[in-house]
Protein backbone atom coordinates (compact mmCIF):
# COMPACT_ATOMS: atom_id res chain seq x y z
CA UNK A 1 0.00 0.00 0.00
CA UNK A 2 1.12 3.56 -0.77
CA UNK A 3 0.64 5.88 2.18
CA UNK A 4 0.95 9.60 1.74
CA UNK A 5 1.03 11.25 5.14
CA UNK A 6 0.56 15.00 5.53
CA UNK A 7 2.96 16.02 2.78
CA UNK A 8 3.74 19.65 2.04
CA UNK A 9 5.89 20.94 -0.80
CA UNK A 10 6.92 24.26 -2.32
CA UNK A 11 9.19 25.18 -5.22
CA UNK A 12 11.35 27.83 -3.56
CA UNK A 13 8.81 29.99 -1.70
CA UNK A 14 5.61 29.14 -3.63
CA UNK A 15 3.53 26.53 -1.79
CA UNK A 16 2.21 23.95 -4.30
CA UNK A 17 0.80 21.21 -2.06
CA UNK A 18 -0.14 21.54 1.61
CA UNK A 19 -0.78 18.74 4.09
CA UNK A 20 -1.95 16.08 1.62
CA UNK A 21 -2.82 12.59 2.85
CA UNK A 22 -4.20 9.59 0.97
CA UNK A 23 -3.66 5.86 0.43
CA UNK A 24 -3.48 3.65 -2.65
CA UNK A 25 -3.74 -0.12 -2.25
CA UNK A 26 -2.05 -2.77 -4.42
CA UNK A 27 -3.61 -3.00 -7.87
CA UNK A 28 -5.77 0.08 -7.34
CA UNK A 29 -6.23 2.60 -10.15
CA UNK A 30 -6.34 6.20 -8.90
CA UNK A 31 -6.72 9.28 -11.08
CA UNK A 32 -5.41 12.69 -10.11
CA UNK A 33 -7.34 15.55 -11.64
CA UNK A 34 -7.31 19.31 -11.23
CA UNK A 35 -6.85 22.48 -13.22
CA UNK A 36 -3.64 23.17 -15.06
CA UNK A 37 -1.03 24.19 -12.49
CA UNK A 38 -2.86 22.57 -9.56
CA UNK A 39 0.15 20.35 -8.86
CA UNK A 40 -0.69 16.97 -10.45
CA UNK A 41 2.76 16.48 -12.02
CA UNK A 42 4.45 17.79 -8.90
CA UNK A 43 2.55 15.24 -6.80
CA UNK A 44 3.64 12.35 -9.07
CA UNK A 45 7.24 13.57 -8.90
CA UNK A 46 7.07 13.70 -5.10
CA UNK A 47 5.69 10.14 -4.98
CA UNK A 48 8.67 9.07 -7.10
CA UNK A 49 11.14 10.79 -4.76
CA UNK A 50 12.22 13.43 -7.29
CA UNK A 51 12.18 16.24 -4.72
CA UNK A 52 12.62 16.47 -0.97
CA UNK A 53 9.40 17.17 0.93
CA UNK A 54 9.06 20.23 3.16
CA UNK A 55 7.02 18.11 5.51
CA UNK A 56 5.32 14.74 5.77
CA UNK A 57 6.23 11.22 4.65
CA UNK A 58 5.51 8.80 1.81
CA UNK A 59 5.64 5.01 2.25
CA UNK A 60 5.25 2.03 -0.07
CA UNK A 61 4.54 -0.90 2.25
CA UNK A 62 7.05 -0.35 5.09
CA UNK A 63 9.63 1.47 3.01
CA UNK A 64 9.82 5.24 3.11
CA UNK A 65 10.23 6.98 -0.27
CA UNK A 66 12.88 9.61 0.18
CA UNK A 67 14.06 12.48 -2.01
CA UNK A 68 17.47 13.28 -3.52
CA UNK A 69 18.92 14.40 -0.17
CA UNK A 70 18.87 10.75 0.87
CA UNK A 71 19.24 8.93 -2.48
CA UNK A 72 21.86 8.99 -5.20
CA UNK A 73 19.47 7.40 -7.71
CA UNK A 74 15.95 8.81 -7.87
CA UNK A 75 13.01 6.40 -7.99
CA UNK A 76 12.63 3.14 -6.08
CA UNK A 77 13.06 -0.23 -7.89
CA UNK A 78 9.41 -1.29 -7.51
CA UNK A 79 8.02 1.98 -8.91
CA UNK A 80 8.00 3.37 -12.46
CA UNK A 81 7.21 6.88 -13.58
CA UNK A 82 6.34 7.96 -17.10
CA UNK A 83 6.76 11.72 -17.35
CA UNK A 84 5.11 14.02 -19.87
CA UNK A 85 8.53 14.40 -21.51
CA UNK A 86 9.41 10.75 -22.00
CA UNK A 87 13.04 9.97 -22.02
CA UNK A 88 14.06 7.32 -24.59
CA UNK A 89 17.22 6.27 -26.37
CA UNK A 90 16.77 7.62 -29.92
CA UNK A 91 19.46 5.70 -31.78
CA UNK A 92 18.32 2.17 -30.94
CA UNK A 93 15.16 0.34 -31.99
CA UNK A 94 11.78 0.17 -30.28
CA UNK A 95 12.48 -3.42 -29.13
CA UNK A 96 15.90 -2.49 -27.81
CA UNK A 97 14.47 0.45 -25.87
CA UNK A 98 11.81 -1.75 -24.30
CA UNK A 99 14.34 -4.48 -23.51
CA UNK A 100 17.05 -2.11 -22.28
CA UNK A 101 16.45 -2.87 -18.62
CA UNK A 102 15.55 -6.55 -18.99
CA UNK A 103 18.12 -9.21 -18.20
CA UNK A 104 20.04 -10.77 -21.12
CA UNK A 105 20.45 -13.98 -19.17
CA UNK A 106 17.47 -15.74 -20.83
CA UNK A 107 17.37 -14.32 -24.39
CA UNK A 108 14.27 -16.30 -25.44
CA UNK A 109 12.25 -15.19 -22.40
CA UNK A 110 13.46 -11.64 -22.93
CA UNK A 111 12.24 -11.65 -26.54
CA UNK A 112 8.87 -13.13 -25.48
CA UNK A 113 8.49 -10.43 -22.87
CA UNK A 114 9.32 -7.69 -25.40
CA UNK A 115 6.74 -9.17 -27.81
CA UNK A 116 4.11 -9.25 -25.05
CA UNK A 117 4.79 -5.58 -24.25
CA UNK A 118 4.73 -4.58 -27.92
CA UNK A 119 1.28 -6.18 -28.04
CA UNK A 120 0.04 -4.21 -25.00
CA UNK A 121 1.05 -0.87 -26.53
CA UNK A 122 0.15 -1.96 -30.08
CA UNK A 123 3.59 -1.36 -31.58
CA UNK A 124 4.42 -4.77 -33.04
CA UNK A 125 4.84 -3.36 -36.53
CA UNK A 126 7.45 -0.90 -35.28
CA UNK A 127 9.67 -3.26 -33.30
CA UNK A 128 12.74 -2.80 -35.54
CA UNK A 129 12.35 0.94 -36.16
CA UNK A 130 14.79 3.39 -34.58
CA UNK A 131 13.08 5.46 -31.89
CA UNK A 132 14.31 8.72 -33.47
CA UNK A 133 12.13 7.89 -36.48
CA UNK A 134 8.91 7.59 -34.44
CA UNK A 135 6.14 10.15 -33.99
CA UNK A 136 5.45 11.70 -30.56
CA UNK A 137 2.56 9.31 -29.91
CA UNK A 138 4.59 6.27 -30.89
CA UNK A 139 7.41 7.38 -28.57
CA UNK A 140 4.90 7.76 -25.75
CA UNK A 141 3.81 4.16 -26.32
CA UNK A 142 7.43 2.95 -26.18
CA UNK A 143 7.86 4.84 -22.89
CA UNK A 144 4.76 3.10 -21.48
CA UNK A 145 6.00 -0.33 -22.56
CA UNK A 146 9.42 0.33 -21.07
CA UNK A 147 7.86 1.37 -17.76
CA UNK A 148 5.95 -1.90 -17.37
CA UNK A 149 8.79 -4.09 -18.77
CA UNK A 150 10.15 -5.09 -15.38
CA UNK A 151 6.69 -5.32 -13.83
CA UNK A 152 6.71 -2.61 -11.16
CA UNK A 153 4.40 -2.82 -8.15
CA UNK A 154 3.21 0.71 -8.79
CA UNK A 155 3.34 2.96 -11.83
CA UNK A 156 2.89 6.74 -12.04
CA UNK A 157 1.61 8.03 -15.37
CA UNK A 158 1.56 11.72 -16.26
CA UNK A 159 -1.03 12.31 -18.99
CA UNK A 160 -0.12 8.96 -20.55
CA UNK A 161 -2.09 9.38 -23.78
CA UNK A 162 -1.58 13.08 -24.42
CA UNK A 163 0.40 12.50 -27.64
CA UNK A 164 -1.70 9.63 -28.91
CA UNK A 165 -4.31 10.14 -31.61
CA UNK A 166 -7.97 9.36 -31.09
CA UNK A 167 -7.83 6.35 -33.42
CA UNK A 168 -5.42 4.54 -31.11
CA UNK A 169 -6.25 6.13 -27.76
CA UNK A 170 -9.38 4.11 -26.95
CA UNK A 171 -7.92 0.67 -27.54
CA UNK A 172 -4.56 1.56 -26.00
CA UNK A 173 -6.23 2.73 -22.79
CA UNK A 174 -8.21 -0.48 -22.54
CA UNK A 175 -5.20 -2.63 -23.27
CA UNK A 176 -2.82 -0.87 -20.84
CA UNK A 177 -5.25 -0.51 -17.93
CA UNK A 178 -6.45 -4.12 -18.34
CA UNK A 179 -2.83 -5.29 -18.27
CA UNK A 180 -2.10 -3.31 -15.08
CA UNK A 181 -5.21 -4.73 -13.37
CA UNK A 182 -4.38 -8.30 -14.40
CA UNK A 183 -0.86 -7.96 -12.99
CA UNK A 184 -2.15 -6.19 -9.85
CA UNK A 185 0.04 -3.15 -10.54
CA UNK A 186 -1.23 -0.05 -8.72
CA UNK A 187 -1.41 2.97 -10.98
CA UNK A 188 -1.75 6.68 -10.35
CA UNK A 189 -2.66 8.68 -13.42
CA UNK A 190 -2.57 12.46 -13.75
CA UNK A 191 -5.07 13.40 -16.43
CA UNK A 192 -7.38 16.03 -17.91
CA UNK A 193 -9.46 13.45 -19.73
CA UNK A 194 -12.63 11.98 -18.23
CA UNK A 195 -12.30 8.99 -20.57
CA UNK A 196 -9.10 8.01 -18.74
CA UNK A 197 -11.07 8.08 -15.50
CA UNK A 198 -14.71 7.00 -15.74
CA UNK A 199 -14.30 3.50 -17.23
CA UNK A 200 -11.13 2.55 -15.34
CA UNK A 201 -10.47 4.37 -12.07
CA UNK A 202 -11.32 3.02 -8.67
CA UNK A 203 -10.87 6.46 -7.17
CA UNK A 204 -10.40 10.08 -8.15
CA UNK A 205 -8.37 12.62 -6.25
CA UNK A 206 -9.22 16.23 -7.09
CA UNK A 207 -6.49 18.80 -6.40
CA UNK A 208 -7.46 22.41 -5.87
CA UNK A 209 -5.80 25.37 -4.14
CA UNK A 210 -2.92 23.23 -2.78
CA UNK A 211 -5.28 20.68 -1.18
CA UNK A 212 -7.30 17.55 -1.92
CA UNK A 213 -10.77 18.85 -2.68
CA UNK A 214 -12.29 15.36 -3.15
CA UNK A 215 -11.16 11.75 -2.87
CA UNK A 216 -13.99 9.46 -3.93
CA UNK A 217 -15.16 7.03 -6.61
CA UNK A 218 -15.71 8.46 -10.11
CA UNK A 219 -19.30 7.17 -9.94
CA UNK A 220 -20.05 9.15 -6.80
CA UNK A 221 -18.37 12.34 -8.02
CA UNK A 222 -20.08 12.08 -11.40
CA UNK A 223 -23.56 11.53 -9.93
CA UNK A 224 -23.33 14.21 -7.27
CA UNK A 225 -20.68 16.77 -8.20
CA UNK A 226 -20.24 19.20 -5.32
CA UNK A 227 -18.86 22.08 -7.37
CA UNK A 228 -18.32 23.47 -10.85
CA UNK A 229 -14.75 22.22 -11.14
CA UNK A 230 -15.82 18.60 -10.78
CA UNK A 231 -18.99 18.89 -12.90
CA UNK A 232 -17.06 20.57 -15.72
CA UNK A 233 -14.45 17.80 -15.69
CA UNK A 234 -17.15 15.33 -16.67
CA UNK A 235 -19.36 17.25 -19.05
CA UNK A 236 -21.13 20.42 -20.12
CA UNK A 237 -23.42 21.30 -17.21
CA UNK A 238 -26.02 23.79 -15.92
CA UNK A 239 -27.02 24.91 -12.47
CA UNK A 240 -30.80 24.84 -12.25
CA UNK A 241 -32.59 25.40 -8.93
CA UNK A 242 -29.22 25.11 -7.17
CA UNK A 243 -28.65 21.66 -8.63
CA UNK A 244 -26.03 20.47 -11.14
CA UNK A 245 -27.72 19.23 -14.31
CA UNK A 246 -25.58 17.83 -17.15
CA UNK A 247 -26.53 18.88 -20.68
CA UNK A 248 -27.76 15.37 -21.52
CA UNK A 249 -30.09 15.44 -18.49
CA UNK A 250 -32.02 18.38 -19.90
CA UNK A 251 -34.57 17.36 -22.54
CA UNK A 252 -36.90 19.22 -24.90
CA UNK A 253 -40.54 18.47 -23.99
CA UNK A 254 -43.96 19.72 -25.18
CA UNK A 255 -44.64 21.87 -22.13
CA UNK A 256 -42.87 22.74 -18.86
CA UNK A 257 -41.98 25.63 -16.56
CA UNK A 258 -38.55 25.99 -18.17
CA UNK A 259 -38.98 27.98 -21.38
CA UNK A 260 -35.74 28.76 -23.24
CA UNK A 261 -34.77 30.53 -26.43
CA UNK A 262 -32.15 28.89 -28.66
CA UNK A 263 -28.87 30.77 -29.20
CA UNK A 264 -26.82 28.24 -31.17
CA UNK A 265 -26.61 24.55 -32.16
CA UNK A 266 -23.28 22.69 -32.19
CA UNK A 267 -23.05 19.38 -34.04
CA UNK A 268 -21.53 16.70 -31.80
CA UNK A 269 -22.00 13.61 -33.96
CA UNK A 270 -24.64 11.60 -32.08
CA UNK A 271 -26.58 14.79 -31.20
CA UNK A 272 -26.50 18.59 -31.22
CA UNK A 273 -25.38 20.52 -28.18
CA UNK A 274 -27.74 23.46 -27.91
CA UNK A 275 -26.90 26.71 -26.17
CA UNK A 276 -30.02 28.60 -25.11
CA UNK A 277 -31.16 31.46 -22.94
CA UNK A 278 -33.18 30.49 -19.88
CA UNK A 279 -34.38 33.47 -17.85
CA UNK A 280 -31.29 35.46 -18.79
CA UNK A 281 -28.77 32.63 -18.14
CA UNK A 282 -27.10 30.40 -20.72
CA UNK A 283 -28.15 26.75 -20.55
CA UNK A 284 -26.84 23.77 -22.49
CA UNK A 285 -28.82 20.71 -23.50
CA UNK A 286 -28.70 17.98 -26.12
CA UNK A 287 -31.09 17.56 -29.02
CA UNK A 288 -31.32 14.88 -31.69
CA UNK A 289 -32.11 17.55 -34.27
CA UNK A 290 -30.60 20.94 -35.02
CA UNK A 291 -32.64 23.84 -33.56
CA UNK A 292 -32.94 27.29 -35.10
CA UNK A 293 -31.74 30.52 -33.52
CA UNK A 294 -34.47 32.18 -31.40
CA UNK A 295 -36.61 29.02 -31.50
CA UNK A 296 -38.59 28.66 -28.24
CA UNK A 297 -38.37 25.31 -26.46
CA UNK A 298 -39.60 23.84 -23.19
CA UNK A 299 -37.09 21.89 -21.13
CA UNK A 300 -37.41 19.22 -18.52
CA UNK A 301 -34.80 17.67 -16.22
CA UNK A 302 -34.56 13.89 -16.40
CA UNK A 303 -31.96 12.41 -14.04
Ligand SMILES: Nc1ncnc2c1ncn2[C@@H]1O[C@H](COP(=O)(O)OP(=O)(O)OP(=O)(O)O)[C@@H](O)[C@H]1O
Nearest residue numbers: 011012016034035036037038039040041042043190
Ligand atom coordinates in the same frame (compact mmCIF):
# COMPACT_ATOMS: atom_id res chain seq x y z
N1 LIG B 1 10.54 23.02 -11.50
C1 LIG B 1 9.69 23.97 -11.11
N2 LIG B 1 10.12 25.11 -10.50
C2 LIG B 1 9.26 26.06 -10.08
N3 LIG B 1 7.92 25.97 -10.21
C3 LIG B 1 7.42 24.88 -10.82
C4 LIG B 1 8.28 23.83 -11.31
N4 LIG B 1 7.49 22.86 -11.86
C5 LIG B 1 6.21 23.30 -11.73
N5 LIG B 1 6.17 24.49 -11.11
C6 LIG B 1 4.94 25.25 -10.76
O1 LIG B 1 4.19 24.46 -9.87
C7 LIG B 1 2.80 24.55 -10.14
C8 LIG B 1 2.23 23.16 -10.36
O2 LIG B 1 2.79 22.63 -11.54
P1 LIG B 1 2.44 21.16 -12.05
O3 LIG B 1 3.23 20.93 -13.29
O4 LIG B 1 2.61 20.21 -10.93
O5 LIG B 1 0.87 21.32 -12.37
P2 LIG B 1 -0.11 20.34 -13.18
O6 LIG B 1 -1.37 20.26 -12.39
O7 LIG B 1 0.59 19.05 -13.47
O8 LIG B 1 -0.33 21.19 -14.50
P3 LIG B 1 -0.70 20.69 -15.98
O9 LIG B 1 -2.09 20.12 -15.90
O10 LIG B 1 -0.67 21.97 -16.78
O11 LIG B 1 0.33 19.69 -16.42
C9 LIG B 1 2.66 25.46 -11.36
O12 LIG B 1 2.33 26.76 -10.89
C10 LIG B 1 4.04 25.47 -11.97
O13 LIG B 1 4.33 26.70 -12.59
